[in-house]
Amino acid sequence: MPDTAAPPNDRVNTPLLTLITQQSLDEDYRHVADRKALEPGAQRRTSGIAAIVVAVFGVLVTVAALQTQQGEDVRSASRTTLITQIDEGRANLSELQRRIVRLRELNVGLQSHRDEVTSDQLGAEARVQRLAASTGFGAVTGPGVKITVDDNPDGTLVRDRDLRPAVNGLWQAGAEAIAVNGNRLTARSAIRNSGIAIRVNNRSLSPPYVITAIGNENTLQANLMQTTSGLVFRNTVESLGFPWSMDNADQLFLPAAPPRIARLRSAEAGTAEQNQNQHRKEAPQ
Secondary structure (H helix, E strand, O other), X not given: OOOOOOOOOHHHHOOHHHHHHHHHHHHHHHHHHHHHHHOOOHHHHHHHHHHHHHHHHHHHHHHHHHHHHHHHHHHHHXXXXXXXXXXXXXXXXXXXXXXXXXHHHHHHHHHHHHHHHHHHHHHHHHHHHXXXXXXXXXXXXXXEEEEEEOOOOOOOOOOHHHXXXXXXXXXXXXXXXXXXXXXXOOOOOOEEEEOOEEEEOOEEEOOXXXXXXXXXXXXXXXXXXXXXXXXXXXXXXXXXXXXXXXXXXXXXXXXXXOOHHHHXXXXXXXXXXXXXXXXXXXXXX
């Protein structure tokens, strides 16, 4: 009986490596299918987890949006505040600039006024100095003439009436300031005898008597001898034999008269006025 040929078997003809691979994959698929069949709620859990993830993500997006909106509001408020501060700063700066301009104008005016006051002060001081020099209550220096007179060796003394013509003649000759033995003469000064001593400004003098006068040294001597008082002085000293000399001086210093002279004269005048008023009160009506 003839042998019947067996039908071909695919597993026999399939290469071994391919067969192993196919069997492995089939088993894996079957294993997964079996697990899905055994876990009927797995899909629902997966869907729930996905929903939770989506919800959390939505919450995060919402929070981020809110934070962004709040940050934008803060930035907008800060920008508005900054703009307001800038405007206020500009207004303050403008006011300060206007004040600076006003203060500068005021300063210029004050400086001009100060210059005027300073000029007036300097002028007043110059007038005071000139008045002090002319009245005798201010020290002066300058060229002039010096006259020296001494007692006669035979015992004849120089008297006040012998010196007064020299002083009067010097004033008439143009002298600007005169002193006798360093005692400055003023409008209230007097040359008088007190006993045998000559007194000037209530001070006793001792011979020799030195008369210093500031003026034009080139003309003062000649002008003195052209006055009546100057001629009387020269004739007196020569006739009485008083040693005397008259010389030019390039530089003389005449001190100021003591202020107490004016005070004493004022007191004397006040006393005389009081006495006169008293006499008027006592006079019979």
